[in-house]
Each structure stands twice: as structure tokens, then as C-alpha cells.
Amino acid sequence: MRSPPDGGDCGAGGDAEDGRPRVCSRDVYAGTVRLFEQIVSGYGIEIEYVDTSDLKAVEAAMRPNTKLVHIETPSNPLMVLTDIAAVAKIAHAVGAEVSVDNTFLSPALQSPLALGADIVMHSTTKYLNGHSDGLGGR
Ligand SMILES: Cc1ncc(COP(=O)(O)O)c(C=O)c1O
Numbered sequence: 302m303r304s305p306p307d308g309g310d311c312g313a314g315g316d317a318e319d320g321r322p323r324v325c326s327r328d329v330y331a332g333t334v335r336l337f338e339q340i341v342s343g344y345g346i347e348i349e350y351v352d353t354s355d356l357k358a359v360e361a362a363m364r365p366n367t368k369l370v371h372i373e374t375p376s377n378p379l380m381v382l383t384d385i386a387a388v389a390k391i392a393h394a395v396g397a398e399v400s401v402d403n404t405f406l407s408p409a410l411q412s413p414l415a416l417g418a419d420i421v422m423h424s425t426t427k428y429l430n431g432h433s434d435g436l437g438g439r
Pocket residue numbers: 330332373376377402404405423424425426427
């Protein structure tokens with residue numbers, strides 16, 4: 302098995318070799334799908350893409366060992382809305398964490414952590430910065 306890259310614990314690295322499945326919103330930024338399909342799945346990790354605006358579908362996708370539910374709300378490109386608090390409740394019930402790509406609303410308009418999410422990310426080249434001339438990350 303390859304060594305995982307130093308990508309933290311949100312699915313791309315860290316303990317990515319634990320084999321626990323991940324769930325991801327069906328409509329997400331294409332780069333997120335590339336990360337999951339070209340890197341994360343290379344560690345033998347199953348990623349199920351679910352319409353997370355449908356809470357029954359989220360519930361149905363949960364397994365006892367699900368590690369992470371990654372949502373993007375509103376989503377790119379279709380502006381699909383997901384109820385962060387409801388998904389957090391469903392995910393936490395099986396011990397999974399919730400990560401939210403909060404790019405489209407920015408922290409000014411939506412606070413995923415206050416709604417129960419565990420991890421939040423923003424593209425700093427979009428509304429957070431406004432000019433596409435700021436880069437963020439580690
Ligand atoms: C929702 C979302 N997340 C992340 C990104 C990636 O942004 P960046 O190019 O700043 O890394 C984008 C870019 O379009 C996006 O729309």
C-alpha cells in the first residue's frame with residue numbers, strides 16, 4: 302500500500318488507509334471529484350456520491366463505519382442546497398464527520414461549524430476575496 306500524502310484527515314491523507322467509506326454530495330466542484338477519484342480512491346476507499354439535498358438518501362448511504370460526509374452547499378455548478386444541520390445529525394449518529402465546502406456563501410452568510418459541521422473549507426479565490434487574486438491553503 303502506498304504512503305498517504307500529507308493531506309490532513311478529511312479523506313485525502315492522514316489515515317486515509319483506514320478503508321472507511323466516504324459519502325460526497327453528488328453535485329460538487331469538479332476538482333473535488335478529481336481529488337476523490339484520482340487520489341483518495343487509490344487507497345481503496347469507497348466514495349459514494351449522493352444527492353445530499355435528499356436527507357433520506359443521506360441516511361440510506363450511511364454505514365456503521367462511514368468516516369466522512371462531504372457536502373457543498375450551495376453546490377457548484379447546480380446550486381443544490383443541503384441542510385447542514387440535518388446531515389450533521391445523520392452523520393454523527395454513526396460517528397462520521399461532516400466537511401463543508403462553504404465557498405459559495407462564504408463565512409459572511411453561512412457558518413457550517415455553528416450548524417454542526419466538523420470541517421469547513423473555502424476557496425479564497427471566490428467570494429471570500431472577490432478578485433480572484435488571493436490564494437489560500439497549506
Ligand atoms: C465550490 C468550490 N470549491 C473549491 C474550488 C476551488 O477553488 P480554488 O481554485 O481557489 O482552489 C472551487 C473553484 O471553482 C469551487 O467552486
